[in-house]
Amino acid sequence: MDTILGPLYVAVSWIIVQFHSLFSLVFHEDSGWAWGLSIVFLVVVIRIALIPLFVKQIKATRNMQAIQPKMKAIQERYKSDKQRQSEEMMKLYKETGTNPLSSCLPILAQSPFFIALFQVLNKIAQDKTVGVLNSDQVDSAREATVFGAPIATKFMDSASKIAELEASLTQVRVVTVIMIVMMSLSQFYTQRQMMTKNVDLTVKTPFMQQQKILMYVFPVMFAVFGINFPVGVLVYWLTTNVWTLGQQMYVLKRNPTPGSIAYKQRQEKLIAKGKIKVDPAEVEAKEAAERARATRTQPKRQSKSQRDSTVSMNKPAEKKPGQSKSHQGKAQGKRPNHGKKKQSAKSKK
Numbered sequence: 001m002d003t004i005l006g007p008l009y010v011a012v013s014w015i016i017v018q019f020h021s022l023f024s025l026v027f028h029e030d031s032g033w034a035w036g037l038s039i040v041f042l043v044v045v046i047r048i049a050l051i052p053l054f055v056k057q058i059k060a061t062r063n064m065q066a067i068q069p070k071m072k073a074i075q076e077r078y079k080s081d082k083q084r085q086s087e088e089m090m091k092l093y094k095e096t097g098t099n100p101l102s103s104c105l106p107i108l109a110q111s112p113f114f115i116a117l118f119q120v121l122n123k124i125a126q127d128k129t130v131g132v133l134n135s136d137q138v139d140s141a142r143e144a145t146v147f148g149a150p151i152a153t154k155f156m157d158s159a160s161k162i163a164e165l166e167a168s169l170t171q172v173r174v175v176t177v178i179m180i181v182m183m184s185l186s187q188f189y190t191q192r193q194m195m196t197k198n199v200d201l202t203v204k205t206p207f208m209q210q211q212k213i214l215m216y217v218f219p220v221m222f223a224v225f226g227i228n229f230p231v232g233v234l235v236y237w238l239t240t241n242v243w244t245l246g247q248q249m250y251v252l253k254r255n256p257t258p259g260s261i262a263y264k265q266r267q268e269k270l271i272a273k274g275k276i277k278v279d280p281a282e283v284e285a286k287e288a289a290e291r292a293r294a295t296r297t298q299p300k301r302q303s304k305s306q307r308d309s310t311v312s313m314n315k316p317a318e319k320k321p322g323q324s325k326s327h328q329g330k331a332q333g334k335r336p337n338h339g340k341k342k343q344s345a346k347s348k349k
Contacts, residue, residue, distance in 0.1 A: 005112065005115065005116050005119065008112055008113065008115075008116035009116055009119065009120055009130055009131040010131045010132060011113075011116070011131075012042065012113060012116045012117050012120055012131065013120055013130060013131025013132045013133050014131065014132045015038075015041075015042050015045055016035075016038045016039065016042055016120075016133075017038075017132055017133065017137065019037065019038035019041045019042065020034055020035060020038040020137075023037050023038060029140060030140045030143060030144060031144060032144045032145045032146045032147075032151065034144070035140075035141050035144040035151055035232075036144070036146050036151065036232075036235055039117070039151070039232050039235050039236050039239070040235065040236075040239045042113075042117070042236065043236055043239040043240050043243060044239075044243070046110060046113050047240070047243050047247075050106050050109055050110060053106045053109055054106050054247065057106055058251060058255075060098060060099055063096055063097070063098040064098060066096075067092060067096050067098060070092055071089065071092065074088045074089060074092065110240070114233075114236070114237075117232070117233060117236055118229070118230070118233050120133075121151065121152050121230040121232045121233060122152070122230070123138075124138050124141050124142050124151075124152045125142065125152035125153065125230065127139070127142060142165065143165060143166075145167065146175065146231050146232075146235060147171075147175050148167065148168065148171040148172075148175060149167060149171055149172045149175035149176065149231045150162075150165045150167050150172070150231065151230065151231045151232035151235070152165075152230050152231070152232065153165065153167065153172050153176075153230060153231055154176070154227070154228060154229060154230050154231070155172070155173055155176040155177070155180075155226075155227040155228070156227055156228055157169075157172065172231075175231065176226070176227070176229075176231060176234065179226075179231070179234040179235070179238055180222070180223055180226035180227065180234065181223075182238055183222050183226060183234060183237055183238045183241060184219035184220075184222045184223045184226070185219070186238065186241035186242060186245060187218050187219045187222055187241050188215065188216075188218075188219040189245065190241060190244055190245045190248060191214060191215040191218060192215055193245070193248060193249070193252070194248060195212060195215055196261065222237070253266070
């Protein structure tokens with residue numbers, strides 16, 4: 001892995017060293033602030049470089065949501081022919097210009113840098129030079145702390161290993177747990193904001209259900225894997241989540257998905273500012289619909305005894321065993337027909 005990711009080790013360590021030199025002008029060069037902020041700005045550089053991919057991700061997510069009804073129709077139509085189903089899916093992707101992998105591009109592109117930073121911090125914890133970091137810089141970074149926790153330590157490290165860095169096991173675990181919780185919550189809130197505000201609610205698709213599941217799965221994954229992340233990696237990932245949240249809020253405000261709650265709120269603001277003109281007839285129709293909905297009378301609730309009495313009144317009378325038709329007619333309020341008897345008497349005469 002070191003051979004394959006060697007160039008990335010150099011790139012990641014070089015960016016960190018450049019920012020460390022800058023922040024050393026303000027903070028002590030061995031302080032956690034100088035090294036911690038260097039990691040934070042490493043995230044900023046990477047995320048700025050990934051903005052074009054983020055734009056593609058937004059477009060791909062919208063296209064995937066828009067074609068979900070067509071995809072479902074294809075699956076139902078060719079459910080017994082998987083090959084034809086795949087061909088029709090690829091044809092649909094080509095016609096609509098949709099790439100399913102585009103929604104994962106920012107994460108996939110960021111993963112090598114994440115792995116490289118993870119390995120760089122591991123090398124620092126082992127007191128080994130890596131990338132462009134020399135031995136003095138490795139020693140400085142190894143002893144730098146974030147709220148009392150060295151940036152190269154992990155939640156699962158032993159007490160003896162942490163003692164070598166003159167740190168407290170309790171302090172390291174408290175800091176890592178707090179950062180893991182913040183990392184998971186920021187991930188959950190980002191996904192929830194996307195689901196509640198930037199989804200077209202007029203289209204119910206399996207894609208929405210998948211996103212809802214991921215909203216709960218990703219934070220749990222971060223919490224589970226986070227105990228094996230060094231403090232520096234937790235700083236990196238927490239910064240990434242905060243950046244994603246801010247970037248998403250900007251998109252929701254400027255360019256929300258049509259049909260979503262965010263889109264409706266944006267349209268209302270533009271109408272209030274007079275930037276969008278609305279047809280008065282359309283406004284009147286909406287207000288009339290709202291008034292009709294408000295004045296609609298709801299059926300009164302009845303007790304169980306009232307419901308039973310209503311049912312018994314509407315229920316037809318049951319025929320008792322051995323009851324003649326004439327008696328049944330009397331019970332139902334009908335008079336027996338005597339006309340037939342008189343007619344038969346005349347015929348006898």
